[in-house]
Amino acid sequence: MGYSQAQKAESRQRVLENASRQIREDGIEALGVADCMRSAGLTHGAFYGHFSSRDALILEALEHAVSQSEKRIASHVTSSGKRGETPLQSIAEVFLNERHVRNPGNGCALCALAGEARHANPDVRELLTGYVRKLASRITQAASSDSKDAGLGIVATIVGAITLARAVDDDKLAKSILSASLALVMKS
Template sequence: MGHSQTQKQETHERIVQLAAQRFRELGLEGLSIANLMKEVGLTHGGFYKHFESRDHLVAEALATALESSNSQARAGKTATFQALVAAYLSKRHRDSPGTGCAIGALVNDMGRAGEEARALYTAQVRKSLSRIGQRLSATDDSGHDAEAIVALSAMVGALGLARAVDDPALSGKILATVQDYLLALDASSATDD
């Protein structure tokens, strides 16, 4: 790969990484291409040297954001259901949407996204449900589809509410209450098995 081709690839990666962060912070419609390119240090016209359309950028940035979530999950910091819930429903995660879970950050945008982006998002939801199901207390192989769906829905919903309200005490209470509920539900499920 020539020097200019290497530079183009590096610039492309910078655009995608920044877009992945900004989309999680601002939503899919909250980021303008002009502002993104300005932040990267390029002109708006330079965008089309890297992407066919905005939809292609959205899909590529979404794939990057989702892979970031996968990498964090593989890192083992959330090896147990309890650790996963505690990390997801933390003030740190609430306050860091740009580096946090793309499922939670973009849940309200995906219904209006293009087919490719929705397919990527759906695949990630399936992976997350599988990971949660594997972490739930179980003594058999029956799976925990319903519990995983409830847990993911509760975590994403609580994170969204905690980010949306303007009362820090209420925000913290939302996170803590749902965390306590999910951990009690998991403990109850473990004793039922």
């Protein structure tokens, strides 16, 4: 008995969600096709019915992660006025919080993979480069600034802060990194 197109699309979505989460939690190189398929409730043999290669899965999973981040940011910016926040504050707080530090699998792919991306294949680097540009543009707009450099500086501050907060083994220091970075961003 075959699967309907809807069932196949649902299965593919589960694989992308699992791969996206696994890549953000453990890194690109740690993604195993068999484990990813199993965690999506599928067999390893079903993989090639959905993707042409592991690299294709990685790229689509990262596209999915970036899309999730973009939607989350847009939602927060849209509702920022209701919470009494500026759009910039809303974006900064989406990133610079303890929940984001503790849950890389549900967070920003750029924050999770910045250190590793320099070793990634050109397609992954191109995707992340595009996301840096989009995010910097979005932040420049949220800050009501004409300076592209301001947006890039804020992106660098956010990514660096999350990377450092995840790297240290001192919760108090991690919290200080986040709050100091948030204060710095809000001075922009």
